[in-house]
Amino acid sequence: MKRSLKTVLGAACVAMLFGHAALAQSAAPDPTAAANAYVNAPHNWQLWFPVAGSPMQAKIDWLMQYVLWIMTGVVVFVGALMVYVFFRFNAKANPKPSQVTHNTVIEVIWIVVPVLILAIVIIPSINLIYYEADDTNPYMTVTVTGHQWYWEYSYNSVPGLDYTSYMIPDDKIQPGEIRRLSVDHPLVLPVGEKIKFVITSGDVLHGFYLPSLGVQKYAIPGTNQTSWTIIDKPGTYYGQCNQICGLNHDAMPIEIKAVPLADYLAWTKDALANYTDNTITQPFSSPLPHNQLALRN
Numbered sequence: 001m002k003r004s005l006k007t008v009l010g011a012a013c014v015a016m017l018f019g020h021a022a023l024a025q026s027a028a029p030d031p032t033a034a035a036n037a038y039v040n041a042p043h044n045w046q047l048w049f050p051v052a053g054s055p056m057q058a059k060i061d062w063l064m065q066y067v068l069w070i071m072t073g074v075v076v077f078v079g080a081l082m083v084y085v086f087f088r089f090n091a092k093a094n095p096k097p098s099q100v101t102h103n104t105v106i107e108v109i110w111i112v113v114p115v116l117i118l119a120i121v122i123i124p125s126i127n128l129i130y131y132e133a134d135d136t137n138p139y140m141t142v143t144v145t146g147h148q149w150y151w152e153y154s155y156n157s158v159p160g161l162d163y164t165s166y167m168i169p170d171d172k173i174q175p176g177e178i179r180r181l182s183v184d185h186p187l188v189l190p191v192g193e194k195i196k197f198v199i200t201s202g203d204v205l206h207g208f209y210l211p212s213l214g215v216q217k218y219a220i221p222g223t224n225q226t227s228w229t230i231i232d233k234p235g236t237y238y239g240q241c242n243q244i245c246g247l248n249h250d251a252m253p254i255e256i257k258a259v260p261l262a263d264y265l266a267w268t269k270d271a272l273a274n275y276t277d278n279t280i281t282q283p284f285s286s287p288l289p290h291n292q293l294a295l296r297n
């Protein structure tokens with residue numbers, strides 16, 4: 001009895017997998033194919049930020065380098081002064097310490113110089129904060145909802161287009177996919193257009209984090225946060241939930257397929273026609289712990 005149930009379940013799984021593959025093949029040509037030309041993913045031994053894929057991330061990158069070099073200058077200068085003081089004014093080298101307690105010139109310098117340093121840091125920082133906050137006049141808006149443990153994307157400008165996106169479990173990874181980053185149904189977006197994200201949550205705190213596109217916002221139940229991006233060129237971009245949200249926090253990556261506008265429009269028609277009840281059903285994973293995932297499939 002037990003074996004026959006297993007056989008039936010196995011057959012059902014195979015049918016689902018083949019059904020899924022057949023659907024993907026029949027939908028040729030794939031409107032998201034242009035996104036395969038360029039993959040913006042993390043790699044081993046990577047340093048610094050990912051390659052910027054949007055003007056926002058390019059600005060963030062610039063500001064990070066700018067502040068880093070100023071900070072390095074301050075650390076080197078203060079460190080060198082301290083080392084000098086340790087050697088020049090220790091009890092052995094300088095047995096009779098000076099009794100001077102005030103020096104107006106040096107006191108003015110050590111107030112004014114740090115104020116100037118703060119000013120040259122704060123001006124580009126505030127500029128960037130205003131730039132990031134300006135989500136006006138987007139070409140389109142996507143409502144992103146975090147769930148335990150998957151994402152839901154709802155296209156505000158395409159009525160009925162609302163679907164879920166699950167990570168592909170390790171044992172289902174196909175060639176060309178990236179373990180722990182690829183998903184069953186990516187977020188498809190046009191390049192060169194301003195895309196606004198309205199970010200919220202259906203249960204607990206999540207984080208919608210797209211490091212190569214300069215987007216990072218908490219997904220908070222009961223409220224909306226907004227962000228935006230303009231993707232520079234067609235490609236596949238990745239992100240992850242970056243707010244500890246429970247057991248499978250690590251299993252809700254974000255995969256974005258960025259394609260030319262015409263392809264994006266073709267994809268929306270495709271998606272509306274192919275998604276049952278306008279919601280993509282996902283055959284691969286479930287919001288279950290990894291050990292239960294294996295049992296289920």
Ligand SMILES: [Cu+2]
Nearest residue numbers: 206207241245
């Ligand atoms: Cu999460």
